[in-house]
Amino acid sequence: MAKNIKPRKEDYAQWYLDVIKAAQLADYSPVRGCMVIRPEGYAIWEAIQRDLDRRFKDTGHVNAYFPLLIPQSFLTKEAQHVEGFAMECAIVTHSKLEKDPTMPGRLRPASPLEEPLIIRPTSETMIGHMYAEWVQSYRDLPILINQWANVMRWEMRTRLFLRTSEFLWQEGHTAHETAQEAQEETLRMLDVYADFAQQLLAIPVIKGIKTDSEKFPGADTTYCIEALMQDGKALQAGTSHNLGQNFSKAFDIKYLGRDNTLQYAYTTSWGVSTRLIGAMIMAHSDDDGLVLPPRAAPIVCAIIPVYKGDQERSVVLGFIDQLVQKLVGTEEFSSAQQRTTGEIKQYFFNPITHQRIVVDTRDTRPGDKQYHWEQRGIPFRIEVGPRDVAAGAALLKRRIDRAKETVPLETFTPEWFKSKLDEVHQQMFEKALAFQIHNTRDASTYEQMKQILEKQGGFVRCWFLPDPDTEARIKAETKATVRCIPLNQPGGEGTCVYSGKPTQTQVLFAQAY
């Protein structure tokens, strides 16, 4: 039992923070609402970046970078977009500081800017402006660009990873010749996100469409992937927007078409953020701490030696050296000797992802080390003591269920360990999927829906006639919102859970982060 982590049942919000703290993923910063992402947390972001970036390139996209600062006037060009973001923008108004003659030792802003600049909350406007310059002819289309960047939204209330004032994300921005191409792109990237969430983070998601009241400000249609957390609340894990011609009209992205007439391009944008790390934590972790899905884990295995006295120590460490060589190969084993310093030895298990195996030779007790690596969510631990050396084997422990297994030395190979990791990934995904299915309940009346939301949480699936006023009323009464209109519809017609009117739309309601 971890003594520094509050159990989920007692206080879920505190548990979440305790897990992050124990695993040293992030820390609060001196600036309100901002966080420091520590190396163990940033490594997860790097795993996300590596995997997604490959998927973006596999679908024809390239990376570029646009500036952090945006002229304030840009934001006013698209009416809905202003509405959506004006309230949460940080604004740069001055270009230097000077000594304040009235308050010794203080500085005050000086040299006001002619036009204030906003720190990007998202880059549609800046990128729209540039695309207008780049696009002249249908031959210039499509433009398929992604950028990895930070953005800032001045949120009222923040939570590590889930909602911070500044966050890291990627934003894809594309421009197309036809509405159909833009629609295909929007759905293609939604699929990329859904598959990525499942394959890398082992999180099952529901693909769907946002209702008008939840869609991105300035989009024609917002598609999303929604995930369910262990406390029964939903989390929007990624969005893909079909922006239609809204931004091309606002920013004048025009091209001369095949028919020699001037036309507006069709644009899309899509993004996921460091919030995914929060989703990963809440989807998989337990009362003992973080549980990392193997493909996102910077360290896949921690080896813990157990011994009494110097004699046993050298025997055990010698055996571990043999074991490590079998897992990473002799070449990596010897180059690691020159590379690593300190009492935790590091070996690359996967030279492409740089996922590591570590040997913890610190001078602390084995129990200490067990908790150390357990709380950090490392998928496997291998314990090696005199008993194991005598038997020519090692004790393999799985993080997800603490299952133990004695494994003979000759069994250790890269392929064998890779299959062990895949097995864990699969089990984590299946567990999360079972949870999602178990916590998706049907309601045919509003009363029933309220009961479920109050007593059980999770997704409530029901027939519904989307309408902003109705949704606002339901939110006020139940705190739940339409998470999405799932792409996977049963077809046919039903009775709206709220109005009683006939509708062809089935939706998922839930309380959300």
Place this chain on the structure above:
RNA sequence: CGGGGCGUAGCUCAGCUUGGAUUAGAGCGCGUGGUUUGGGUCCACGAGGUCGCAAGUUCGAAUCUUGUCGCCCCGACCA
């Protein structure tokens, strides 16, 4: 911005009601030495604080008064 709470060591907090025997404390963490090592050993020694800040009351303020700044939680807003 509304409603609540809190600022004392790196962290969690005690001390404040009733001002002075506390030379400002405890636990955890940290450092050194020893001991121990199959799920958080034990012991000794040690480092570390202008008690958020400012003014006031008083012979005397962590403690009382006023002001001020900051943070956290609950709501509205939100990837």
